[in-house]
Ligand code: ADE
Protein backbone atom coordinates (compact mmCIF):
# COMPACT_ATOMS: atom_id res chain seq x y z
CA UNK A 1 0.00 0.00 0.00
CA UNK A 2 2.51 2.60 1.17
CA UNK A 3 5.31 2.30 -1.39
CA UNK A 4 7.49 4.89 0.36
CA UNK A 5 7.34 2.83 3.56
CA UNK A 6 8.10 -0.33 1.60
CA UNK A 7 11.15 1.36 0.04
CA UNK A 8 12.45 2.52 3.42
CA UNK A 9 12.07 -0.94 4.93
CA UNK A 10 13.74 -2.76 2.05
CA UNK A 11 17.49 -3.37 2.52
CA UNK A 12 19.44 -1.54 -0.17
CA UNK A 13 23.00 -0.75 -1.19
CA UNK A 14 24.17 2.67 -2.31
CA UNK A 15 26.80 2.62 -5.07
CA UNK A 16 27.09 6.26 -6.13
CA UNK A 17 27.64 8.72 -3.32
CA UNK A 18 30.27 11.45 -3.16
CA UNK A 19 31.02 11.86 0.52
CA UNK A 20 31.85 15.56 -0.02
CA UNK A 21 28.37 15.85 -1.53
CA UNK A 22 26.80 14.77 1.75
CA UNK A 23 28.01 17.94 3.48
CA UNK A 24 24.78 19.56 4.70
CA UNK A 25 24.70 23.38 5.02
CA UNK A 26 24.34 23.15 8.82
CA UNK A 27 27.49 21.03 8.96
CA UNK A 28 29.27 23.41 6.59
CA UNK A 29 28.67 26.19 9.14
CA UNK A 30 29.74 23.98 12.03
CA UNK A 31 33.01 22.96 10.37
CA UNK A 32 33.70 26.53 9.21
CA UNK A 33 33.22 27.73 12.79
CA UNK A 34 35.38 25.11 14.44
CA UNK A 35 38.13 25.45 11.81
CA UNK A 36 37.89 29.25 11.59
CA UNK A 37 37.34 29.12 7.84
CA UNK A 38 35.59 32.11 6.24
CA UNK A 39 32.37 31.16 4.46
CA UNK A 40 31.03 33.58 1.88
CA UNK A 41 27.49 32.65 2.98
CA UNK A 42 25.80 34.34 5.96
CA UNK A 43 23.18 31.69 6.72
CA UNK A 44 22.02 28.16 6.03
CA UNK A 45 19.12 29.66 4.07
CA UNK A 46 21.54 31.64 1.92
CA UNK A 47 23.47 28.45 1.16
CA UNK A 48 20.35 26.50 0.23
CA UNK A 49 19.19 29.39 -1.98
CA UNK A 50 22.45 29.11 -3.95
CA UNK A 51 21.66 25.50 -4.90
CA UNK A 52 20.02 26.29 -8.23
CA UNK A 53 21.90 24.62 -11.05
CA UNK A 54 21.36 24.50 -14.78
CA UNK A 55 24.27 22.19 -15.52
CA UNK A 56 26.92 20.04 -13.86
CA UNK A 57 29.56 22.81 -13.73
CA UNK A 58 27.24 25.16 -11.80
CA UNK A 59 27.05 22.53 -9.09
CA UNK A 60 30.75 21.60 -9.14
CA UNK A 61 31.84 25.21 -8.52
CA UNK A 62 29.73 25.35 -5.35
CA UNK A 63 30.59 21.80 -4.27
CA UNK A 64 34.35 22.43 -4.40
CA UNK A 65 33.91 25.73 -2.51
CA UNK A 66 31.88 23.97 0.20
CA UNK A 67 34.55 21.29 0.68
CA UNK A 68 37.04 23.95 1.82
CA UNK A 69 35.65 23.75 5.36
CA UNK A 70 36.93 20.16 5.68
CA UNK A 71 40.37 20.23 7.29
CA UNK A 72 40.88 17.65 10.01
CA UNK A 73 40.59 13.90 10.37
CA UNK A 74 37.65 14.51 12.73
CA UNK A 75 35.87 16.51 9.99
CA UNK A 76 36.11 13.62 7.54
CA UNK A 77 35.06 11.09 10.19
CA UNK A 78 32.06 13.20 11.26
CA UNK A 79 31.08 13.83 7.64
CA UNK A 80 31.12 10.12 6.84
CA UNK A 81 29.32 9.10 10.01
CA UNK A 82 26.56 11.68 9.42
CA UNK A 83 26.08 10.24 5.92
CA UNK A 84 25.89 6.67 7.23
CA UNK A 85 23.35 7.70 9.87
CA UNK A 86 21.05 9.18 7.21
CA UNK A 87 21.56 6.28 4.81
CA UNK A 88 20.85 3.80 7.62
CA UNK A 89 17.56 5.60 8.32
CA UNK A 90 16.70 5.02 4.63
CA UNK A 91 17.35 1.28 4.81
CA UNK A 92 20.83 1.34 3.26
CA UNK A 93 22.84 -1.58 4.65
CA UNK A 94 25.92 -1.26 2.41
CA UNK A 95 27.50 1.80 0.79
CA UNK A 96 30.40 2.23 -1.62
CA UNK A 97 31.44 5.84 -1.18
CA UNK A 98 33.46 8.09 -3.46
CA UNK A 99 35.97 10.62 -2.23
CA UNK A 100 37.89 13.26 -4.18
CA UNK A 101 41.36 13.41 -2.57
CA UNK A 102 42.63 16.09 -4.95
CA UNK A 103 40.05 18.57 -3.66
CA UNK A 104 41.81 18.30 -0.31
CA UNK A 105 45.46 17.61 -1.12
CA UNK A 106 45.51 20.60 -3.50
CA UNK A 107 44.79 22.88 -0.50
CA UNK A 108 47.34 21.24 1.76
CA UNK A 109 45.23 18.64 3.56
CA UNK A 110 47.27 15.42 3.57
CA UNK A 111 45.85 12.34 1.84
CA UNK A 112 46.22 10.45 5.14
CA UNK A 113 44.03 12.96 7.02
CA UNK A 114 41.23 12.41 4.51
CA UNK A 115 41.58 8.64 4.29
CA UNK A 116 42.03 8.04 8.03
CA UNK A 117 38.99 10.19 8.82
CA UNK A 118 36.75 8.46 6.29
CA UNK A 119 37.94 5.00 7.36
CA UNK A 120 37.20 5.92 11.00
CA UNK A 121 33.67 6.94 9.99
CA UNK A 122 33.22 3.69 8.09
CA UNK A 123 34.37 1.65 11.11
CA UNK A 124 31.98 3.60 13.36
CA UNK A 125 29.08 2.93 10.95
CA UNK A 126 29.78 -0.78 11.05
CA UNK A 127 29.91 -0.73 14.85
CA UNK A 128 26.91 1.59 15.41
CA UNK A 129 24.58 0.62 12.53
CA UNK A 130 25.91 -2.72 11.31
CA UNK A 131 26.52 -1.13 7.92
CA UNK A 132 29.27 -2.36 5.61
CA UNK A 133 31.05 0.01 3.26
CA UNK A 134 33.84 0.39 0.74
CA UNK A 135 35.93 3.34 -0.35
CA UNK A 136 36.36 4.46 -3.98
CA UNK A 137 39.07 6.98 -4.83
CA UNK A 138 37.95 9.33 -7.62
CA UNK A 139 40.31 11.22 -9.91
CA UNK A 140 39.18 14.71 -10.87
CA UNK A 141 38.98 14.61 -14.66
CA UNK A 142 39.40 18.39 -15.12
CA UNK A 143 42.95 17.95 -13.74
CA UNK A 144 45.72 16.28 -15.75
CA UNK A 145 47.02 12.74 -15.96
CA UNK A 146 50.14 13.54 -13.91
CA UNK A 147 47.98 14.76 -11.03
CA UNK A 148 45.97 11.53 -11.16
CA UNK A 149 49.19 9.48 -11.05
CA UNK A 150 50.40 11.55 -8.06
CA UNK A 151 47.11 10.79 -6.29
CA UNK A 152 47.43 7.07 -6.97
CA UNK A 153 50.92 7.30 -5.46
CA UNK A 154 49.52 9.11 -2.38
CA UNK A 155 47.06 6.23 -2.01
CA UNK A 156 49.73 3.51 -1.98
CA UNK A 157 49.78 3.02 1.84
CA UNK A 158 45.97 2.62 1.73
CA UNK A 159 45.52 0.30 -1.23
CA UNK A 160 44.41 -2.57 1.03
CA UNK A 161 41.53 -0.34 2.23
CA UNK A 162 40.52 1.16 -1.12
CA UNK A 163 38.29 -0.97 -3.33
CA UNK A 164 38.31 0.92 -6.60
CA UNK A 165 39.21 4.05 -8.48
CA UNK A 166 36.62 6.28 -10.13
CA UNK A 167 36.48 9.30 -12.42
CA UNK A 168 34.37 12.36 -11.71
CA UNK A 169 34.08 16.17 -12.11
CA UNK A 170 33.58 18.06 -15.41
CA UNK A 171 32.79 15.40 -18.00
CA UNK A 172 32.54 17.17 -21.35
CA UNK A 173 36.00 17.86 -22.78
CA UNK A 174 37.64 15.35 -20.41
CA UNK A 175 37.04 11.95 -22.01
CA UNK A 176 37.98 8.67 -20.34
CA UNK A 177 40.88 8.27 -22.81
CA UNK A 178 42.74 10.97 -20.85
CA UNK A 179 42.99 8.52 -17.92
CA UNK A 180 43.57 5.21 -19.69
CA UNK A 181 47.11 4.83 -18.36
CA UNK A 182 46.37 5.69 -14.74
CA UNK A 183 43.37 3.32 -14.75
CA UNK A 184 45.63 0.57 -16.14
CA UNK A 185 48.10 1.27 -13.32
CA UNK A 186 45.29 1.09 -10.77
CA UNK A 187 44.08 -2.20 -12.26
CA UNK A 188 47.63 -3.58 -12.02
CA UNK A 189 47.56 -2.71 -8.30
CA UNK A 190 44.41 -4.80 -7.89
CA UNK A 191 41.85 -1.98 -7.81
CA UNK A 192 38.43 -2.17 -9.42
CA UNK A 193 37.35 0.63 -11.74
CA UNK A 194 34.28 2.82 -12.18
CA UNK A 195 33.77 6.05 -14.11
CA UNK A 196 31.15 8.73 -14.52
CA UNK A 197 30.13 8.50 -18.16
CA UNK A 198 27.13 9.62 -20.17
CA UNK A 199 25.87 12.07 -17.56
CA UNK A 200 26.43 15.12 -19.79
CA UNK A 201 28.95 13.48 -22.09
CA UNK A 202 28.09 11.54 -25.27
CA UNK A 203 27.67 7.76 -25.68
CA UNK A 204 31.23 7.65 -27.08
CA UNK A 205 32.49 8.40 -23.56
CA UNK A 206 30.66 5.33 -22.27
CA UNK A 207 32.30 3.21 -24.97
CA UNK A 208 35.67 4.66 -23.94
CA UNK A 209 35.07 3.90 -20.26
CA UNK A 210 34.38 0.27 -21.22
CA UNK A 211 37.20 -0.10 -23.77
CA UNK A 212 39.96 2.07 -22.35
CA UNK A 213 39.28 2.08 -18.60
CA UNK A 214 37.90 -1.48 -18.35
CA UNK A 215 35.31 -0.32 -15.86
CA UNK A 216 33.29 -2.61 -13.62
CA UNK A 217 30.42 -0.10 -13.40
CA UNK A 218 29.24 3.00 -15.22
CA UNK A 219 28.22 5.94 -13.04
CA UNK A 220 25.07 7.57 -14.47
CA UNK A 221 25.12 6.28 -18.06
CA UNK A 222 21.92 8.11 -18.99
CA UNK A 223 23.08 9.06 -22.48
CA UNK A 224 23.93 5.45 -23.34
CA UNK A 225 20.26 5.17 -24.29
CA UNK A 226 20.98 7.27 -27.40
CA UNK A 227 23.06 4.39 -28.82
CA UNK A 228 21.18 1.08 -29.31
CA UNK A 229 24.38 -0.89 -29.96
CA UNK A 230 25.81 0.44 -26.71
CA UNK A 231 22.66 -0.53 -24.83
CA UNK A 232 22.96 -4.03 -26.23
CA UNK A 233 26.58 -4.19 -25.10
CA UNK A 234 25.74 -2.99 -21.58
CA UNK A 235 22.91 -5.52 -21.29
CA UNK A 236 25.03 -8.40 -22.62
CA UNK A 237 27.84 -7.64 -20.17
CA UNK A 238 25.50 -7.18 -17.16
CA UNK A 239 27.03 -3.75 -16.64
CA UNK A 240 25.68 -1.92 -13.61
CA UNK A 241 24.56 1.70 -14.10
CA UNK A 242 24.48 3.85 -10.97
CA UNK A 243 21.61 6.19 -11.78
CA UNK A 244 20.89 9.28 -9.66
CA UNK A 245 17.36 10.62 -10.22
CA UNK A 246 17.38 13.76 -8.04
CA UNK A 247 20.83 14.68 -9.36
CA UNK A 248 19.57 14.28 -12.92
CA UNK A 249 16.66 16.54 -12.06
CA UNK A 250 18.69 19.26 -10.27
CA UNK A 251 21.48 19.32 -12.89
CA UNK A 252 18.95 19.43 -15.74
CA UNK A 253 20.14 16.12 -17.23
CA UNK A 254 16.41 15.29 -16.98
CA UNK A 255 14.70 18.62 -16.27
CA UNK A 256 11.30 16.92 -16.07
CA UNK A 257 11.29 13.73 -13.98
CA UNK A 258 8.35 12.43 -16.04
CA UNK A 259 10.95 11.91 -18.77
CA UNK A 260 13.37 10.11 -16.47
CA UNK A 261 14.83 7.02 -18.23
CA UNK A 262 15.00 4.66 -15.24
CA UNK A 263 11.94 2.63 -16.16
CA UNK A 264 13.09 2.43 -19.78
CA UNK A 265 16.48 1.21 -18.58
CA UNK A 266 14.83 -1.61 -16.62
CA UNK A 267 12.61 -2.51 -19.56
CA UNK A 268 15.68 -2.76 -21.78
CA UNK A 269 17.24 -5.19 -19.32
CA UNK A 270 19.91 -2.82 -18.06
CA UNK A 271 21.16 -3.38 -14.51
CA UNK A 272 20.18 0.04 -13.23
CA UNK A 273 20.40 1.11 -9.59
CA UNK A 274 19.13 4.17 -7.67
CA UNK A 275 21.59 6.38 -5.80
CA UNK A 276 21.85 9.85 -4.29
CA UNK A 277 25.10 11.25 -5.83
CA UNK A 278 25.38 14.46 -3.75
CA UNK A 279 22.39 14.30 -1.41
CA UNK A 280 23.06 17.54 0.49
CA UNK A 281 23.00 19.46 -2.80
CA UNK A 282 20.28 17.64 -4.73
CA UNK A 283 17.54 17.37 -2.15
CA UNK A 284 17.61 13.87 -0.74
CA UNK A 285 19.21 10.61 0.26
CA UNK A 286 18.55 7.22 -1.30
CA UNK A 287 14.98 6.87 -0.06
CA UNK A 288 14.01 10.21 -1.58
CA UNK A 289 15.64 9.21 -4.89
CA UNK A 290 13.34 6.20 -5.11
CA UNK A 291 10.18 8.00 -3.96
CA UNK A 292 10.80 10.96 -6.30
CA UNK A 293 10.07 8.62 -9.22
CA UNK A 294 6.91 6.95 -7.91
CA UNK A 295 4.50 9.47 -9.36
CA UNK A 296 6.44 10.86 -12.37
CA UNK A 297 7.27 7.51 -14.01
CA UNK A 298 4.96 5.17 -12.11
CA UNK A 299 7.66 3.27 -10.28
CA UNK A 300 6.13 0.06 -8.94
CA UNK A 301 6.84 -2.26 -6.05
CA UNK A 302 8.31 -4.75 -8.55
CA UNK A 303 10.59 -2.06 -9.99
CA UNK A 304 11.76 -1.23 -6.47
CA UNK A 305 12.52 -4.90 -5.75
CA UNK A 306 14.53 -5.14 -8.99
CA UNK A 307 16.44 -1.94 -8.22
CA UNK A 308 17.31 -3.03 -4.68
CA UNK A 309 18.43 -6.43 -6.00
CA UNK A 310 20.57 -4.72 -8.63
CA UNK A 311 22.19 -2.58 -5.94
CA UNK A 312 23.61 -5.73 -4.33
CA UNK A 313 24.45 -7.66 -7.50
CA UNK A 314 26.20 -4.54 -8.81
CA UNK A 315 28.17 -4.01 -5.60
CA UNK A 316 31.76 -4.99 -4.93
CA UNK A 317 30.74 -7.23 -2.03
CA UNK A 318 31.99 -10.82 -2.22
CA UNK A 319 29.47 -13.21 -3.77
CA UNK A 320 28.54 -14.88 -0.46
CA UNK A 321 27.69 -11.48 1.07
CA UNK A 322 25.65 -10.57 -2.04
CA UNK A 323 23.75 -13.85 -1.78
CA UNK A 324 22.87 -13.12 1.83
CA UNK A 325 21.26 -9.82 0.80
CA UNK A 326 19.19 -11.29 -2.06
N1 ADE B 1 31.29 15.13 -8.47
C1 ADE B 1 30.31 15.05 -7.56
N2 ADE B 1 29.15 14.75 -8.13
C2 ADE B 1 29.39 14.61 -9.46
C3 ADE B 1 28.60 14.29 -10.59
N3 ADE B 1 27.29 14.03 -10.50
N4 ADE B 1 29.18 14.27 -11.79
C4 ADE B 1 30.48 14.51 -11.91
N5 ADE B 1 31.27 14.81 -10.89
C5 ADE B 1 30.73 14.86 -9.67
Ligand code: ZN
Pocket residue numbers: 016018168196219277
Ligand atom coordinates in the same frame (compact mmCIF):
# COMPACT_ATOMS: atom_id res chain seq x y z
ZN1 ZN C 1 28.48 11.43 -9.14
